[in-house]
Amino acid sequence: MTWILVLLAVVAAVLLVPPLRRSILTGPIFAAFKKILPPMSDTEREALEAGTVWWDGELFSGKPDWNKLLAYPVPKLTAAEQSFLDVECEELCRITDEWDTTQLHQDLSPASWRYIKDKGFLGMIIPKKYGGLEFSAYAHSQVVQKLATRSSAGVVSVMVPNSLGPAELILHYGTEEQKNHYLPRLAKGLEIPAFALTSPWAGSDAASIPDVGIVCKGMWQGKEVVGMRVTWDKRYITLGPICTVLGLAIRLLDPDKLLGNVEDIGITCALVPANHPGVVIGRRHAPLNAVWQNGPNSGKDVFMPLDWIIGGTAMAGQGWRMLMECLAAGRSISLPSSNTGMAKLAVRGTGAYARVRSQFKTPIGKFEGIEEALARMGGNTYLMDAARKMTAGAVDLGEKPSVVSAIVKYHVTERARKVINDAMDVQGGKGICMGPNNFMARAYQQMPVAITVEGANILTRSLIIFGQGAIRCHPYVLKELLAVREADADKALRDYDAALVGHVRFSFGNALRAFFMGLTGSHFVAVPDVAPETRRYYQQLTRFAAAFAFLADVSMLLMGGDLKRKEKLSARLGDILSLMYLASATLKRYEADGRQQADAPLMHWAIWDAMFAAQNAFEGVTANYPNKFAAAVLHWLIFPFGRPYVVPSDHLGHEVAKLLIEPSATRDRLTADAYVPRDENDAIGVLELALEATIAAESVEAKIRAAQKSGKVSGRDAVQLARHAQEAGVISAAELALLERRNFLRDKAIAVDDFPQDFGIGQATQPDLRQAA
Numbered sequence: 001m002t003w004i005l006v007l008l009a010v011v012a013a014v015l016l017v018p019p020l021r022r023s024i025l026t027g028p029i030f031a032a033f034k035k036i037l038p039p040m041s042d043t044e045r046e047a048l049e050a051g052t053v054w055w056d057g058e059l060f061s062g063k064p065d066w067n068k069l070l071a072y073p074v075p076k077l078t079a080a081e082q083s084f085l086d087v088e089c090e091e092l093c094r095i096t097d098e099w100d101t102t103q104l105h106q107d108l109s110p111a112s113w114r115y116i117k118d119k120g121f122l123g124m125i126i127p128k129k130y131g132g133l134e135f136s137a138y139a140h141s142q143v144v145q146k147l148a149t150r151s152s153a154g155v156v157s158v159m160v161p162n163s164l165g166p167a168e169l170i171l172h173y174g175t176e177e178q179k180n181h182y183l184p185r186l187a188k189g190l191e192i193p194a195f196a197l198t199s200p201w202a203g204s205d206a207a208s209i210p211d212v213g214i215v216c217k218g219m220w221q222g223k224e225v226v227g228m229r230v231t232w233d234k235r236y237i238t239l240g241p242i243c244t245v246l247g248l249a250i251r252l253l254d255p256d257k258l259l260g261n262v263e264d265i266g267i268t269c270a271l272v273p274a275n276h277p278g279v280v281i282g283r284r285h286a287p288l289n290a291v292w293q294n295g296p297n298s299g300k301d302v303f304m305p306l307d308w309i310i311g312g313t314a315m316a317g318q319g320w321r322m323l324m325e326c327l328a329a330g331r332s333i334s335l336p337s338s339n340t341g342m343a344k345l346a347v348r349g350t351g352a353y354a355r356v357r358s359q360f361k362t363p364i365g366k367f368e369g370i371e372e373a374l375a376r377m378g379g380n381t382y383l384m385d386a387a388r389k390m391t392a393g394a395v396d397l398g399e400k401p402s403v404v405s406a407i408v409k410y411h412v413t414e415r416a417r418k419v420i421n422d423a424m425d426v427q428g429g430k431g432i433c434m435g436p437n438n439f440m441a442r443a444y445q446q447m448p449v450a451i452t453v454e455g456a457n458i459l460t461r462s463l464i465i466f467g468q469g470a471i472r473c474h475p476y477v478l479k480e481l482l483a484v485r486e487a488d489a490d491k492a493l494r495d496y497d498a499a500l501v502g503h504v505r506f507s508f509g510n511a512l513r514a515f516f517m518g519l520t521g522s523h524f525v526a527v528p529d530v531a532p533e534t535r536r537y538y539q540q541l542t543r544f545a546a547a548f549a550f551l552a553d554v555s556m557l558l559m560g561g562d563l564k565r566k567e568k569l570s571a572r573l574g575d576i577l578s579l580m581y582l583a584s585a586t587l588k589r590y591e592a593d594g595r596q597q598a599d600a601p602l603m604h605w606a607i608w609d610a611m612f613a614a615q616n617a618f619e620g621v622t623a624n625y626p627n628k629f630a631a632a633v634l635h636w637l638i639f640p641f642g643r644p645y646v647v648p649s650d651h652l653g654h655e656v657a658k659l660l661i662e663p664s665a666t667r668d669r670l671t672a673d674a675y676v677p678r679d680e681n682d683a684i685g686v687l688e689l690a691l692e693a694t695i696a697a698e699s700v701e702a703k704i705r706a707a708q709k710s711g712k713v714s715g716r717d718a719v720q721l722a723r724h725a726q727e728a729g730v731i732s733a734a735e736l737a738l739l740e741r742r743n744f745l746r747d748k749a750i751a752v753d754d755f756p757q758d759f760g761i762g763q764a765t766q767p768d769l770r771q772a773a
């Protein structure tokens with residue numbers, strides 16, 4: 001007994017007396033940690049340090065403060081922003097015809113381009129003092145979303161200049177001269193920007209670009225100056241073929257040390273006028289037949305002055321840091337917004353189509369199989385919009401949410417892909433045959449572009465979300481890593497010791513909480529004043545957050561630097577974090593929308609789907625753990641009574657699907673700000689009118705069916721039957737007119753286009769792309 005007490009006292013002394021602990025315990029651990037830590041390149045470090053931690057940090061803490069989530073202000077538009085959305089944006093949608101854009105002009109029409117430039121669409125992020133619109137991130141997101149419900153060329157051509165590129169880089173890092181020269185011209189569309197980073201040899205690994213600038217002397221405007229001789233070969237550059245100013249990323253080398261003592265200065269961004277001698281530009285790629293401008297550009301030994309470097313010579317070599325710092329804002333807005341827009345278009349049009357189109361004498365939207373697809377479309381779109389809005393709101397709060405921006409980029413585009421695939425399946429041949437009557441095929445065709453750009457999705461999921469999240473969002477890991485880089489050895493050990501003690505406490509705390517919440521079904525978790533129907537979700541999310549934080553710690557402990565290479569495990573850990581973020585956004589939306597009971601099925605579907613997927617991801621991690629014993633213990637600890645979630649129920653799916661196939665305030669909220677003209681000659685407009693007519697006609701049809709059953713009327717087909725019913729007094733003349741109007745609109749809505757044998761090539765100006773290549 002005595003020796004046990006002595007042993008406990010020794011252990012307590014080691015643990016509780018910091019100097020003793022440092023010399024006996026944490027010192028040796030620190031030494032080992034330094035040895036096993038994989039080397040970190042400067043570009044990796046800059047990527048990790050860029051941006052801010054936001055709600056993702058709360059989730060990673062294992063104890064999210066729900067009051068904080070609920071207190072984040074709900075983004076709102078100013079009167080001027082709302083008016084721009086309702087007037088200018090609406091008008092641009094009206095004058096931009098997707099079919100003419102792609103088939104006739106092979107670009108936006110001259111009228112659409114003129115309107116975009118004149119109304120300042122290209123300067124949404126530029127401050128008013130430079131002539132821009134100075135919109136909030138949320139307003140920017142709303143505009144992009146709306147344009148995406150109308151035209152892919154329209155949205156991409158507007159989105160790119162407002163995303164990471166010349167304007168944003170000049171705004172943050174440009175010299176006064178660069179700001180005063182370029183920003184007013186960019187705001188008014190007098191300059192068209194493009195940003196060229198990607199090369200044939202450096203895509204995802206963009207930091208390895210081989211494009212170089214050699215610092216040297218040369219002639220510039222009649223004088224010998226120190227400048228740079230630049231050689232580059234870029235591809236996939238959006239707006240490249242028509243740009244007037246090219247933001248060019250190169251590696252700057254100074255072999256003669258004309259600028260200082262460093263030979264490899266590093267990645268540098270420069271602004272190169274497209275008409276500068278030696279710049280080769282103008283040819284186009286055909287990215288899945290999208291007609292927004294995209295192409296390669298190059299230059300060989302092109303001499304240019306150093307003051308073309310963004311920020312001047314002082315910012316030479318800072319290019320990667322600049323790009324990483326600015327990435328979060330653009331990635332939070334562009335693709336999440338445009339892809340939510342595409343999903344809204346899919347939901348609005350396909351829901352209507354599913355009611356208007358009948359087979360087996362039944363609207364196809366009432367078949368269970370179609371209901372299943374519609375439910376996925378509705379639930380996913382509700383969640384995507386929630387995540388888009390909450391994330392744009394974060395940017396307006398001054399956040400540069402690097403991990404969150406990767407989460408929304410990946411998950412919103414992946415869900416958009418699912419929504420659009422479902423829409424295509426529901427529409428059948430109508431979705432496949434292209435022409436002015438097809439509103440879905442262009443989105444379907446171009447979906448892989450969203451998946452590939454701004455961080456290709458597989459890479460984003462496998463390497464970025466958890467890889468960056470674990471270091472940035474974890475309350476202690478970054479502190480431990482920074483201790484390794486600390487030059488003062490004493491301070492380094494003290495910092496490491498403090499971080500490690502906190503880390504161990506954090507980890508054990510989360511393990512105990514996760515286990516307790518698992519045993520008690522998380523019923524005792526305190527929840528703020530939220531809609532009663534969502535209470536359990538907050539409790540379950542708290543449980544999942546604690547389990548995730550513990551699982552992340554154990555994974556890092558067992559696999560250390562190897563976790564970076566174990567991308568499948570890292571991806572699944574990232575999925576759990578992401579799904580908790582998406583579920584949080586969904587709950588936030590439900591509160592912000594005023595707890596709309598009619599929308600509840602959408603919210604429930606989205607949460608069940610996310611929680612079920614998160615649960616699968618937990619199991620995907622533990623089932624593939626290299627250490628099977630640890631895996632079994634972890635699984636038991638996280639799910640002591642088995643799996644709490646199943647797929648969203650069929651009944652819930654039925655409730656969601658119903659919301660998509662008839663007009664209602666819920667359907668309007670779900671597809672808010674989609675461009676829906678009330679025009680029977682427009683592919684979406686006619687569906688909207690046909691949907692209303694179909695529903696209005698249903699009671700008339702019921703009367704006719706009853707009369708037919710009782711033998712009162714008969715007819716060869718539905719048209720004749722309706723006429724006989726009117727003659728027999730079963731329905732009124734007005735009701736017959738209503739049926740005939742429905743038939744007209746339905747036939748127009750289900751029509752597909754056909755073309756001459758040669759697709760009209762004989763008369764068109766379309767070039768033969770194979771000859772031109």
Ligand SMILES: Cc1cc2nc3c(=O)[nH]c(=O)nc-3n(C[C@H](O)[C@H](O)[C@H](O)COP(=O)(O)OP(=O)(O)OC[C@H]3O[C@@H](n4cnc5c(N)ncnc54)[C@H](O)[C@@H]3O)c2cc1C
Pocket residue numbers: 195196197198202203204205235236237238239287294449452453454455456457458459460462463567
């Ligand atoms: C239409 C279009 C427009 C574009 N616009 C621009 C632009 O304006 N400016 C610009 O600079 N660039 C632009 N890009 C380039 C775009 O950012 C790159 O295509 C993207 O970075 C991916 O590079 P890559 O296509 O060479 O694919 P690769 O890098 O070759 O990747 C191929 C696959 O490997 C995966 N992968 C790569 N590394 C890893 C890893 N470590 N772990 C797991 N998976 C990995 C990727 O996820 C991807 O699935 C555009 C591209 C396209 C197609």
